[in-house]
Amino acid sequence: MxxxxxxxxxxxxxxxxxxxxxxxxxxxxxxxxxxxxxxxxxxxxxxxxxxxxxxxxxxxxxxxxxxxxxxxxxxxxxxxxxxxxxxxxxxxxxxxxxxxxxxxxxxxxxxxxxxGALVDGLHAMGAKKVVVVAPYMKPLAEMVVEYIRAEGIEVTTWRALEISDNLAVAAHDPMNLPGIVAEMDTSDVDAVVLSACVQMPSLRAVPMAEAVTGKPVVTAAxxxxxxxxxxxxxxxxxxxxxxxxxxxx
The missing domain is CATH 3.40.50.12500 (Rossmann fold)
Structure with a gap:
């Protein structure tokens, strides 16, 4: 082995x-x-x-x-x-x-x-349109969104949770994420980026987010x-x- x-x-x-x-x-x-x-x-x-x-x-x-x-x-x-x-x-x-x-x-x-992994993974899946959830303050979240757009992937809508302290990001309850995504328009997207941040926990929420949206769900992790x-x-x-x-x- x-x-x-x-x-x-x-x-x-x-x-x-x-x-x-x-x-x-x-x-x-x-x-x-x-x-x-x-x-x-x-x-x-x-x-x-x-x-x-x-x-x-x-x-x-x-x-x-x-x-x-x-x-x-x-x-x-x-x-x-x-x-x-x-x-x-x-x-x-x-x-x-x-x-x-x-x-x-x-x-x-x-x-x-x-x-690079997030961008490459979305391309591998053929995702041309996505929605993004990020914990950052709005200016940084917008920077992330523009970076993804510059890689040829359309971000139709995004949500910044505006948490600046990195330990507070880690403490965010991942089970809040499906509800956040449910409030976003995912009707016309190919995938959902549930956590555009490796510090915001999200794994436990992936199956529920996929059930809520009916879309493939990807996270940074x-x-x-x-x-x-x-x-x-x-x-x-x-x-x-x-x-x-x-x-x-």
């Missing part, structure tokens, strides 16, 4: 990615034999503001170096808004630069970002898991992971 080391570059105040990603990959164990271990390096960030996000992103090279010291098999940059706040298309630049860091450390490993499995050249079937992790994509 093969085991993979999964490295995560996370904001210092993030407490969700180290629960949701392992939960998904553990659920994958119901249908596949591989096992995973999880290893993190942290970038300092408490408030979700443009200033703190920019300063935090500067720490990502150090995190990639540290994780490559552990010879991880894949690295995930687990902060969607930090990437998206740095300018359109920045997920490509970030992944390339951090990948070079691992290569220079004689421990080359693929690097994926939550931002689900997309990140999908991209990690793709980078490891593994099957993308994860029970309970929604449409993107159905194994079709």
């Amino acid at each position: 093969k085991s993979f080391r999964v490295g995560q570059i996370v904001p210092s105040s993030n407490v969700t990615m180290e629960t949701e990603i392992p939960a998904l990959l553990s659920a994958r164990g119901q249908v596949h034999p591989e096992t995973f271990t999880f290893h993190s390096s942290r970038m300092r960030m408490k408030k979700v503001t443009a200033e703190e996000l920019k300063a935090m992103d500067g720490d990502s090279d150090r995190c990639a170096m540290e994780l490559s010291d552990a010879r991880v098999d894949v690295l995930g940059y687990a902060c969607l808004v930090a990437i998206m706040s740095m300018g359109h298309g920045y997920h490509r630049e970030s992944a390339k630069r951090l990948g070079q860091v691992t290569k220079d450390n004689d421990a080359e490993a693929p690097v994926i970002t939550s931002a 689900i997309a990140t898991t999908w991209a990690m499995l793709k980078a490891l050249d593994l099957d993308t079937l994860v029970p309970g992971g929604g449409a993107l992790l159905s194994g079709k994509y």
Whole structure:
């Protein structure tokens, strides 16, 4: 049985990615034999503001170096808004630069970002129109929406929950999300982005949100898991992971 080391570059105040990603990959164990271990390096960030996000992103090279010291098999940059706040298309630049860091450390490993994973996952599903729910203050949420639009995906409507403290984002009850989505017009969309944030918990709410909307539901954590499995050249079937992790994509 093969085991993979999964490295995560996370904001210092993030407490969700180290629960949701392992939960998904553990659920994958119901249908596949591989096992995973999880290893993190942290970038300092408490408030979700443009200033703190920019300063935090500067720490990502150090995190990639540290994780490559552990010879991880894949690295995930687990902060969607930090990437998206740095300018359109920045997920490509970030992944390339951090990948070079691992290569220079004689421990080359693929690097994926939550931002790139969300965009790539939506494209893989053929989603041309989406609605988006994000916990950020409105200016940052709008930045995320424009980033997604710049990648050729129409965001027909979006909702910002306006939570600035990152720990408060983690404390948001995921079971509030289906009700929030139910108030949005999803009639003409191809998919629902239930959580455009890796810190806002959402996994438990995915089945209910799919039932409420009748649409495929994607989250940043689900997309990140999908991209990690793709980078490891593994099957993308994860029970309970929604449409993107159905194994079709």
